[in-house]
Structure formats: C-alpha cells, structure tokens
Amino acid sequence: MTLLDVEHLTMRFGGLVAIDDLSFAAAEKEVTAIIGPNGAGKTTVFNCLTGFYKPTVGRVTLNHPTGPMYLERMEGFRIPQKGGVARTFQNIRLFSQMTVLENLIVAQHNVLMKASGMSIGGLLGLPSYRNAEKEAVELAKYWLDKVNLTDRADWDAGNLPYGAQRRLEIARAMCIEPILLCLDEPAAGLNPRESAQLNELLLNIRDKHNIGILLIEHDMSVVMGISDHIVVLDYGRKISDGTPEHVRNDPVVIRAYLGEEEDEELPPEVAQDFPESVQKGKGA
Amino acid sequence: MSVNNQKNDMLALLKDAGIAGLIAAALALPLAGFKTFDVNGTLTAEPRFHWVLVAAIVTFVGRFTISIGQRTFFSSFSKAAGSSAGSIGAFIKKNQTTLAILLLTAAIIFPFSPMANRHSLDLAVYVLIYVMLGWGLNIVVGLAGLLDLGYVAFYAVGAYSYALLATNFDLSFWICLPMAGIFAASFGVILGFPVLRLRGDYLAIVTLGFGEIIRVVLLNWYSLTGGPDGISSIPKPTFFGMAVFSRNAQDGLPPFHELMNIEYSTLNKFIFYYFLILILALVTNFFTLRIRKLPVGRAWEALREDEIACRSLGINPTNTKLTAFAIGAMFAGFAGSFFATRQGFISPESFTFIESAIILAIVVLGGMGSQVGVVIAAIVLVLGPELIRELQEFRMLAFGGAMVLIMVWRPRGLLAFREPTLKLDGQDKKGDGT
Amino acid sequence: MEYFLQQLINGLSLGAIYGLIAIGYTMVYGIIGMINFAHGEVYMIGAFVSMITFLVLTMLGGIWLPAALLIALIMAMVFTCIWGWTVERLAYRPLRGSFRLAPLISAIGMSIFLQNLVQVLQGARVKPMQPLISGGFELMEHDGFTVTLSYLQIFIIILTIVLMTVFTLIINKTSLGRAQRATEQDRTMAALIGVNVDRTISTTFVMGAALAAVAGLMVTLYYGVIDFYIGFLAGMKAFTAAVLGGIGSLPGAMLGGLLIGLIEAFWSGYFTIEYKDVAVFSILVLVLVFRPTGLLGKPEIEKV
Known part of the structure; x- marks a missing residue:
C-alpha cells in the first residue's frame, strides 16, 4: 500500500527551478531511495516533505492510519507531531550540549508533554508523569541498544565521534515512533564497516517496525543493498523510477551519472592533475 | 630554532x-x-x-x-587561562550541592548574625533582587537561548502593576503579587508572540526597543503613572494580615511583634523584607530546577541548541519559546512587585536600560544556565561597586568590557557548566542539588 | 500645506541621516548575518570626532567654512573607521562560528563599553555647539508661516546623494564589492576561490563606520547638541529603517531611513512629540510581523 504519494511537486526559488513536476510514491514497509547527482534537488524534496519549505505547486499525501494528510498544507512541526514523519539531516543536527539520552527524551516531547499535564502535573510531581518518563527512558534504552550507544548514554552528544552521531540522529528520529522515516545521506562520512552496520540497522527498522523509509544516499553499496525502490532525479526532474535492477540498467541514468561522451573530457590544464582512472569514474 | x-x-x-x-x-x-x-x-x-x-x-x-x-x-597560555575558568566551573559543578547548602545556610543565618544591621540588610536585599532577576532571565537566556535585552521592562510592568493595584484598589500585597506577575507575563506574551517566530536576533532588538518604550510611556502617561514623579506611598506588605511595620494594631489584628512575643524593633522590618525576597528568589530557583527536568524545560534547551532539529521532532518552536519568555517575564514581575513595596516609591528612573544590562551581565558572567553561577555573579557585580564607591563611574564601562571579554574567552559564560537533566542509571535519584 | 511642506523637508533631512546609519546595519547584517548593536555607538563616536575637530579648528583661529567642513568630514571618517575596524577585530572576529548568542552579547557589551567610555572621557553632560551653517532659502510664506529650506539641509541632502552614488558604485562595480557579495552568499566558497574573507568583512565594517561618521557630522551640525547617549536611539531607528527597507539591501536602507525620518517628522508635527519614538518602534514590530523581508528585501531561504 502506498504510504506517501507525491504528485506534481514543484519548487522554485526566484527564477531557479529546484524541483520540476516530480511525482512518485513510497510504499509501506519499503525502503525508497532518492538518488541523483549533486544539486539534483534531493534535499529540497525532503525539505518539502517535512515542512521546511512550502512547495510552489504540488500535493504530498501521507496515508496516515487516521486518514490521509496533505503535508504541503501542514505547519512544519505538525508533520512529525501529527503525521509521524521523522527525518535526519545531511549536516547532523544534534542537541550537542545535551547528553545522548536527553536527545532521545527530547524526541518524545509531545508524548511527555501530554503526560506532564502541560507541565503543571509535572511540576506537582504527579505519578502519572513519573511513569511516562520511565517509559520514555525505556524506549530510549531500546534505541540506544539498537544503535550501540548504551555505554555512552550520558555523554554530551557533541562529543561523540562522527559515525556515532549519525546513528544517534537515526535513533532520535525513531524515538518519535514515526510511520515514515526520511534519512538524508545517513552513510555520508562512514567507513565501509559502519556502512554495513547501517544497512543492517535500516533493514531491521523496516522489517521490525513496519515503517516506510525514504532515503537520500550517494553510497551505492547502501542504496543497492537495501532499497526496494529507487527514484532518480537530475536537475529537479525524475529521470527514472523502479526497482534497483531496473534503475541500474537504465541508459538515462547511466548518462546522467557518467555524462555524455563530450562531457567526459576535462580541460587539459585540469586533466593533467588527475590520473586516468579518476577521470573515467568521475561523478559515480 | x-x-x-x-x-x-x-x-x-x-x-x-x-x-x-x-x-x-x-x-x-x-x-x-x-x-x-x-x-x-x-x-x-x-x-x-x-x-x-x-x-x-x-x-x-x-x-x-x-x-x-x-x-x-x-x-598554551590562552588554553591554560581557559581551563582555569573551566576548572572554576568544574569546581562549582563538583561541589554544587555543598556550595548551595553553604550559601543557603549563610543566607538564613545572616539576619540574626551580629553583621546584620539596617545597612547590611538593605544591601543584602538589593543583591537578592538581582539574584532573583538573574535567575528569571536565566530561564530566557540561559535555558531557552533567547536574548532578551529589555528584561527590565517586565520588572517595571510588575512594579507599576503592583503600585497601581495597591494604591488604587487597596488590595493586599499577597493578592497584588500574583496579579503583577500575570500582568508581566501577559506583556511577555503580547510582545513575544509576533516576534518569537522570527530569527533570533530580531528578538534582541525588539526587546531592546520595548524596554525603552515602556520607560517612555511611563514617563509620559502622567494621569496613570504620575510621569517622572512616579508613584509614592505604596502600601507595605502584611504578614497574614498583621502589620509588620507598625507598633500598633491594625484592622483589629495585633501587630506582628506582639503576636510573636518579641520586642518591637525597626530591624524587624528589614529582616522581614530580607526573608520575603529570599523566599521569592528561592521559589524562582526551585521552579527553574524543576522545570528543567520536565519536557518543556528540555525543549527549551533543545531549542537553544538547534531549532531546526526541534521542528523535525514535532516541537512547536513558537509556543515553547513563548512559555520561556512569559515565565521569565512573570518572575521579573514578581521581583518588580517586591521592589515597589520595599521602596514605597517608584519612578521610571529605576527602569533604564542599564538595569537590563546589569542583569544580562550577571547571567553571562555566571554562566548561562548555571544557578549557583548567577548568585556568585550577582554578589560580585552588585556588591563590588556598592562597596567601592569610586568604582561607580567605571562600573558600566567594566561591565561592557567584561561582556566582550567573556564572550571571546568562554562563549557559554564564565562559570558555565551544565548538569544533565537525567542519567541512564541514576534517573530515580533526586538531583535537587543546585 | 505650508506646515506639511516644512515637515517634509525636515523629515527628509532627518531621514537622510538615519539612512546613512542604516546602511551600516544592513551591510553588516548582509555579510555576516548579525546585528551590530555597537553601530549606534560608532555613529556617536563620529559625532564626537566631528565636534572635537570643529572645536580644534576654532581654537586654531578658525578657517574658511567649506574647508572646515571638509576637514571635519575627513577627520570624522578616518577616526571613526579605525574605531569600526577595531570593534570588529576585537569583539566579533574571534567569535565567528561560535555559540549563536555569543556575537550578539559581545556586540551589546561593546555598545555599553563605548557609550561609557565616551562618558568617562568627555563627561556625561550634553555638548552644545555654536551653529556653523545658518540661513537658508525662504520658499514660501503664508499667514506668517515661512517654509525654509536651510543651507544645512541642502548640504545634508546633497552629501547623502553623493555618498549613496559612490557606495552603490563601489558595491556594484569594484572587485571589493564583488568580494563582499561573494562572501555574503557563501563564506566558505568565497574563501576557497581566493577572497580574503576576513579583510572583506573588516572592510564592510569600515565602510559602515565611514557612513555613520558622516551621519554623526550631520547630526552635530543639525542639532548642535550631542551627548554620549545619542547612539542608542539613533541606532534603534536606523535599525528599524534597515528592516523596513529590507535588511541586506542598500537602497532599501536609504529608503527605510527616509521613511522613518518622514514618519518621525510628521508624527511630531501632527501628533504628540513625546511618543515619536514609540511610533517608530511600533513600525519595527509591525514590519517584522507583516513583512519581515521589508520593502526591498529578498526572502530569506532557510538553510536546512
């Protein structure tokens, strides 16, 4: 069943068309990857879906269990709050002066806020709030264990190494208990071993938690390894859409990634700085 | 080489x-x-x-x-210097419970010690007002990361609300106090609502302007505020209806000293004020310590760290900031009420930008978010120039310079340290240390 | 009608002064995205340097007025620029990339510091100066009310136009202007392609300070009284002007300045003079609520 339906999404910044009439769908319990060369508009798609930008034209429908929601009409913070759409960021955005555990508790803000009776019950120290906080810590512990950060739970998030910060951001997004998880280049800056672990984690999330995952990624080992469905963007347009097998063999995609023959040649003064092999593989 | x-x-x-x-x-x-x-x-x-x-x-x-x-x-001179301030922060952090108990004990014993006289009690009250204001502003600046440069405006709103309510409607201190707080908080909401949704630094300039505007209005709205003449003969507070300040009975109730069977002394009045502001300040402190561990408090700190991440987690940034702003304003309102009743006279002169700057300097020096730090900073910044009169002229010069230096040196504040609001294994432990 | 015309002339001269200060705010905000709270104080320093230059010239025996004006203008610009440069170097440059609130607090600290420094050095009392340029054209007279356009007002308006032209040319035509615009767009990228970002930012502060110095000179001549506190309100109003015109936009700042000047003049002329500052401040809040991009500003795209 489709979880997210994007129709005719267009985003313009002044004269620049960042996304041009993009339509695609993402299904439940599937990993949908959005790939494309740098500047293809992938992050802009995410920003439209998660309410950071208002699309110029288009409709984004989320098939929420409580009924369809039109994300383009919702205020930014309501999309995760009511719609259950979580996301991570290309440049990691953690609460760096707060501890790892606190990061995960903040993610459960709305649940805890209700439990604390809009803070009044919490100020009075009512047991209902204390229980809710215990549950929140339990959920946090579960995800700490999943991303292998239990022993560093009381560290300041900003002091974690890079790979751990990426994992924490995913754990934090999962703590809002989403139905759709949007990951913006989760493998960027990870070494091959960490990438492999990430694959495992994402597949586990998809299968165990029955949620849809939307993924922007450059690391093809991740994309091809776990995607059920791939959408390829170039200059804001969709150029291919299908299974990994289909996309891998699509000539349009190959051209977009490797360029036309004539584009292949670098200017001589640049070319001499590069070994042959790099020139051939550029862009991939 | x-x-x-x-x-x-x-x-x-x-x-x-x-x-x-x-x-x-x-x-x-x-x-x-x-x-x-x-x-x-x-x-x-x-x-x-x-x-x-x-x-x-x-x-x-x-x-x-x-x-x-x-x-x-x-x-590594600068590093060493940096870590020496860091080690003061670390020292306070390590010994914060001891330090807090020591300060509190000293504060309670002080009025009964031989050091207590009119002058010293008056000074202590003066310092405590700033401690309370510092703690109040710390909620806004230290926790929520909102730069409020017109905090004194809410202090003024509190003082004038109290004075007007008490003189015109003859209400008692204990009724006016919460009302003044509510008034100040409403001003915070009215001002904050349009501005808090915008970029953070717009808030700074709008609050700066608001502080000045309140002063201009107070100066010129003669019929209500008395203009530059201010409001005088503001009623004194009572202790459950008993007059603390007069030798004789009032409204059929015995004066305080008769009931407590102690000898009437003018010092009692000062001691009463001292405890009143001490309690108000401590309420502010305990409120802050408690709310930090609630979802709204954690959301404030999260907003200070990264607003965009907060939005992606479903936190309503405007409302969350607004609560911080309004609660900060409310405590300023309480402090203003106290100020009005203690002075018995208020005028716009007491609410200039310099006051806002002093309170901000206390928070910055004390380390944003650090409660003990605010106390230490208030004692140093308020008492210092008071004791060395020759410094008065250079006080603001030094404050301004210090703010720049501290930011360059330690951008989170001089004595800054942060205590996590909960720990993985010690979550049941009560951490009401500070 | 005559009264209206007179307020119009007064408002435009005042607005030109605000506009010149506003450019400093808008340029700095454009390039490093920060409100330079100390800019009002830089303007105040400009006013003091001009006044002291005039006094020194009188002390030396006095010279031909246009020469005196030119000397004062140059002195004010040179010394105020050094102040502007130093403020950036000491209080802002070390804080680039630091905690979000740090540069703002540093700026407000700098503002307090400069205000009190001038107070300590020159005293807290207002400084009245003999008017240097007097007289003007009488444009019309009706029922005993004369509309005058003073020579000073002509001087202010012409000088403003000249400076605006020069600055627009600098920003649009020179490599310095290109470097500024590049730094504004993307500081890292600008540095990568060889723009000296530190120097470009410093230059921006210096340019803002130069214009603030001119505004300081004008205000010294216009009102004849200055004190250490004038930077606060003028800074507020100029910032409002920058926001009204669209922060980051140079013509916007001047337009905003003129509008603020006009509003202030008409408000004092037709309503209550006591509340003129309240009126200006209310405009700031209204613009921020209803049109945060200002009249000529570009919408800000949030970088996520």
Whole structure:
C-alpha cells in the first residue's frame, strides 16, 4: 500500500527551478531511495516533505492510519507531531550540549508533554508523569541498544565521534515512533564497516517496525543493498523510477551519472592533475 | 630554532605590538586627546595628549607582554587561562550541592548574625533582587537561548502593576503579587508572540526597543503613572494580615511583634523584607530546577541548541519559546512587585536600560544556565561597586568590557557548566542539588 | 500645506541621516548575518570626532567654512573607521562560528563599553555647539508661516546623494564589492576561490563606520547638541529603517531611513512629540510581523 504519494511537486526559488513536476510514491514497509547527482534537488524534496519549505505547486499525501494528510498544507512541526514523519539531516543536527539520552527524551516531547499535564502535573510531581518518563527512558534504552550507544548514554552528544552521531540522529528520529522515516545521506562520512552496520540497522527498522523509509544516499553499496525502490532525479526532474535492477540498467541514468561522451573530457590544464582512472569514474 | 630565528620572531612581536600601540593612539587621539568643556556657554576643547601617549604605551606593553607570554613562557597560555575558568566551573559543578547548602545556610543565618544591621540588610536585599532577576532571565537566556535585552521592562510592568493595584484598589500585597506577575507575563506574551517566530536576533532588538518604550510611556502617561514623579506611598506588605511595620494594631489584628512575643524593633522590618525576597528568589530557583527536568524545560534547551532539529521532532518552536519568555517575564514581575513595596516609591528612573544590562551581565558572567553561577555573579557585580564607591563611574564601562571579554574567552559564560537533566542509571535519584 | 511642506523637508533631512546609519546595519547584517548593536555607538563616536575637530579648528583661529567642513568630514571618517575596524577585530572576529548568542552579547557589551567610555572621557553632560551653517532659502510664506529650506539641509541632502552614488558604485562595480557579495552568499566558497574573507568583512565594517561618521557630522551640525547617549536611539531607528527597507539591501536602507525620518517628522508635527519614538518602534514590530523581508528585501531561504 502506498504510504506517501507525491504528485506534481514543484519548487522554485526566484527564477531557479529546484524541483520540476516530480511525482512518485513510497510504499509501506519499503525502503525508497532518492538518488541523483549533486544539486539534483534531493534535499529540497525532503525539505518539502517535512515542512521546511512550502512547495510552489504540488500535493504530498501521507496515508496516515487516521486518514490521509496533505503535508504541503501542514505547519512544519505538525508533520512529525501529527503525521509521524521523522527525518535526519545531511549536516547532523544534534542537541550537542545535551547528553545522548536527553536527545532521545527530547524526541518524545509531545508524548511527555501530554503526560506532564502541560507541565503543571509535572511540576506537582504527579505519578502519572513519573511513569511516562520511565517509559520514555525505556524506549530510549531500546534505541540506544539498537544503535550501540548504551555505554555512552550520558555523554554530551557533541562529543561523540562522527559515525556515532549519525546513528544517534537515526535513533532520535525513531524515538518519535514515526510511520515514515526520511534519512538524508545517513552513510555520508562512514567507513565501509559502519556502512554495513547501517544497512543492517535500516533493514531491521523496516522489517521490525513496519515503517516506510525514504532515503537520500550517494553510497551505492547502501542504496543497492537495501532499497526496494529507487527514484532518480537530475536537475529537479525524475529521470527514472523502479526497482534497483531496473534503475541500474537504465541508459538515462547511466548518462546522467557518467555524462555524455563530450562531457567526459576535462580541460587539459585540469586533466593533467588527475590520473586516468579518476577521470573515467568521475561523478559515480 | 636558531638565534637568528628568535631574533626575527622578537622583531615581529615588537612590530605587532607597535602597530597595536599606534592603533590605540589613533583611537584615543580624538576622544581622549582633547577635553571638551563649557566656558560661559561656549564649548571649547583643550588638548591632553598625555592621555593618548598613555593609551599607546599601555597597549604596546600589554600586547607585547601577552604575545611574549604566549610564545615563550607557556606556549598554551590562552588554553591554560581557559581551563582555569573551566576548572572554576568544574569546581562549582563538583561541589554544587555543598556550595548551595553553604550559601543557603549563610543566607538564613545572616539576619540574626551580629553583621546584620539596617545597612547590611538593605544591601543584602538589593543583591537578592538581582539574584532573583538573574535567575528569571536565566530561564530566557540561559535555558531557552533567547536574548532578551529589555528584561527590565517586565520588572517595571510588575512594579507599576503592583503600585497601581495597591494604591488604587487597596488590595493586599499577597493578592497584588500574583496579579503583577500575570500582568508581566501577559506583556511577555503580547510582545513575544509576533516576534518569537522570527530569527533570533530580531528578538534582541525588539526587546531592546520595548524596554525603552515602556520607560517612555511611563514617563509620559502622567494621569496613570504620575510621569517622572512616579508613584509614592505604596502600601507595605502584611504578614497574614498583621502589620509588620507598625507598633500598633491594625484592622483589629495585633501587630506582628506582639503576636510573636518579641520586642518591637525597626530591624524587624528589614529582616522581614530580607526573608520575603529570599523566599521569592528561592521559589524562582526551585521552579527553574524543576522545570528543567520536565519536557518543556528540555525543549527549551533543545531549542537553544538547534531549532531546526526541534521542528523535525514535532516541537512547536513558537509556543515553547513563548512559555520561556512569559515565565521569565512573570518572575521579573514578581521581583518588580517586591521592589515597589520595599521602596514605597517608584519612578521610571529605576527602569533604564542599564538595569537590563546589569542583569544580562550577571547571567553571562555566571554562566548561562548555571544557578549557583548567577548568585556568585550577582554578589560580585552588585556588591563590588556598592562597596567601592569610586568604582561607580567605571562600573558600566567594566561591565561592557567584561561582556566582550567573556564572550571571546568562554562563549557559554564564565562559570558555565551544565548538569544533565537525567542519567541512564541514576534517573530515580533526586538531583535537587543546585 | 505650508506646515506639511516644512515637515517634509525636515523629515527628509532627518531621514537622510538615519539612512546613512542604516546602511551600516544592513551591510553588516548582509555579510555576516548579525546585528551590530555597537553601530549606534560608532555613529556617536563620529559625532564626537566631528565636534572635537570643529572645536580644534576654532581654537586654531578658525578657517574658511567649506574647508572646515571638509576637514571635519575627513577627520570624522578616518577616526571613526579605525574605531569600526577595531570593534570588529576585537569583539566579533574571534567569535565567528561560535555559540549563536555569543556575537550578539559581545556586540551589546561593546555598545555599553563605548557609550561609557565616551562618558568617562568627555563627561556625561550634553555638548552644545555654536551653529556653523545658518540661513537658508525662504520658499514660501503664508499667514506668517515661512517654509525654509536651510543651507544645512541642502548640504545634508546633497552629501547623502553623493555618498549613496559612490557606495552603490563601489558595491556594484569594484572587485571589493564583488568580494563582499561573494562572501555574503557563501563564506566558505568565497574563501576557497581566493577572497580574503576576513579583510572583506573588516572592510564592510569600515565602510559602515565611514557612513555613520558622516551621519554623526550631520547630526552635530543639525542639532548642535550631542551627548554620549545619542547612539542608542539613533541606532534603534536606523535599525528599524534597515528592516523596513529590507535588511541586506542598500537602497532599501536609504529608503527605510527616509521613511522613518518622514514618519518621525510628521508624527511630531501632527501628533504628540513625546511618543515619536514609540511610533517608530511600533513600525519595527509591525514590519517584522507583516513583512519581515521589508520593502526591498529578498526572502530569506532557510538553510536546512
């Protein structure tokens, strides 16, 4: 069943068309990857879906269990709050002066806020709030264990190494208990071993938690390894859409990634700085 | 590492210090190099170039010494200095419970100690008002990361609400106090609502303007506020209806000293005020410590760290900021009520930008978010100039300079440290230390 | 009608002064995205340097007025620029990339510091100066009310136009202007392609300070009284002007300045003079609520 339906999404910044009439769908319990060369508009798609930008034209429908929601009409913070759409960021955005555990508790803000009776019950120290906080810590512990950060739970998030910060951001997004998880280049800056672990984690999330995952990624080992469905963007347009097998063999995609023959040649003064092999593989 | 190299190095340092000295001279030449004064209504200037010379020499020597220190004696001079402030922060952090108990005990014993007299109690009350304001502003600046440069406006709203309610409607202190707080908080909401959805630094300038506007309105709305004359004979508080300040019975109730069977003394009044503000300040403190561990408090800190991430987690940024802003304003309102009742007289002069700046300096020096730090900073910043009268003129100069230096040196505040709001294994432990 | 015309002339001259200060705010905000709270104080320093230059010139025996004006203008610009440069170097440059609130607090600290420094050095009392340029054209007279356009007002308006032209040319035509615009767009990228970012930012502060110095000179001549506190309100109003015109936009700042000047003049002329500052401040809040991009500003795209 489709979880997210994007129709005719267009985003313009002044004269620049960042996304041009993009339509695609993402299904439940599937990993949908959005790939494309740098500047293809992938992050802009995410920003439209998660309410950071208002699309110029288009409709984004989320098939929420409580009924369809039109994300383009919702205020930014309501999309995760009511719609259950979580996301991570290309440049990691953690609460760096707060501890790892606190990061995960903040993610459960709305649940805890209700439990604390809009803070009044919490100020009075009512047991209902204390229980809710215990549950929140339990959920946090579960995800700490999943991303292998239990022993560093009381560290300041900003002091974690890079790979751990990426994992924490995913754990934090999962703590809002989403139905759709949007990951913006989760493998960027990870070494091959960490990438492999990430694959495992994402597949586990998809299968165990029955949620849809939307993924922007450059690391093809991740994309091809776990995607059920791939959408390829170039200059804001969709150029291919299908299974990994289909996309891998699509000539349009190959051209977009490797360029036309004539584009292949670098200017001589640049070319001499590069070994042959790099020139051939550029862009991939 | 040859001698030649060192010589070149030294020359470079001298040159660098020389340039700094020249710049200092250029800066000083027009402003310090001439003294302007009135002679029979005509403005004249008189040279005093020796001031320029002094500025240049001091800068030259200072700059040279610092760079020499950095290069030769201890190569990590600034780091060492940084960590020494850090170690004060760490020291406070490690001993915060002890420190807090010590401060609290001292605060309770103080009025009964031989040191207590009218003057010292008055000073203590003065310091405590700033401690309370510092704690209140700490919610806004330290926790929520909102730069409020007009905090004194809410203090003024509280003071005037109290004064007007008490003088016009004859309400008691204990009814006016919460009302003044609510008034101040409503002002916070009205001002914050349109502005808090915008970029953070707009809030700074709008609050700065608001502080000034409140003062202008208070000065000119003669029929309500009495303009520059202010409001006088503001009623004194009572203790459950009993007069604390008079020798005789009031409204059929015995005066406080008779009931408690203690001898009437004018000092009682000062002690009463002292405890009143102490309790108000402590309420502010306990409120802050508690709310930090609630979802709204954690959301404040999260917003301070990264607003975009907060939105992606479903936190409503505007409302969350608004609560911080309004609660901060409310405590300023309480403090304002107390100020009005203690002084018995208020006028717009007490609510200038300088007050906002002092409170902000207390928070910045104390370390944003650190409760003990605010107490220490308030004692140093308020008591210091009070004790050394000659410093009065230079007080604001020093505050401004200190704010710049502290930001350059330790951007989170001088004595800053942060205690996690919960720990994985110690979550049941009560951490009401600070 | 005559009264209206007079307020119009007064408002435009005042607005030109605000506009010149506003440019400093808008340029700095454009390039490093920060409100330079100390800019009002830089303007105040400009006013003091001009006043002291005039006093020194009188002391030396006095010279031909246009020469005196030119000397004062140059002195004010040179010394105020050094102040502007130093403020950036000491209080802002070390804080680039630091905690979000740090540069703002540093700026407000700098503002307090400069205000009190001038107070300590020159005294807290207002400084009245003999008017240097007097007289003007009488444009029309009706029922005993004369509309005058003083020579001083002409001087202010012409000088403003000249400076605006020069600055627009600098920003649009020179490599310095290109470097500024590049730094504004993307500081890292600008540095990568060889723009000296530190120097470009410093230059921006210096340019802002130069214009503030001119505004300081004008205000010294216009009102004839200055004190150490004038930077606060003028800074507030100029910032409002920058926001009203669209922060980051140079013509916007001047337009905003003129509008603020006009509003202030008409408000004092037709309503209550006491509340003129309240009126200006209310405009700031209204613009921020209803049109945060200002009249000529570009919408800000949030970088996520």
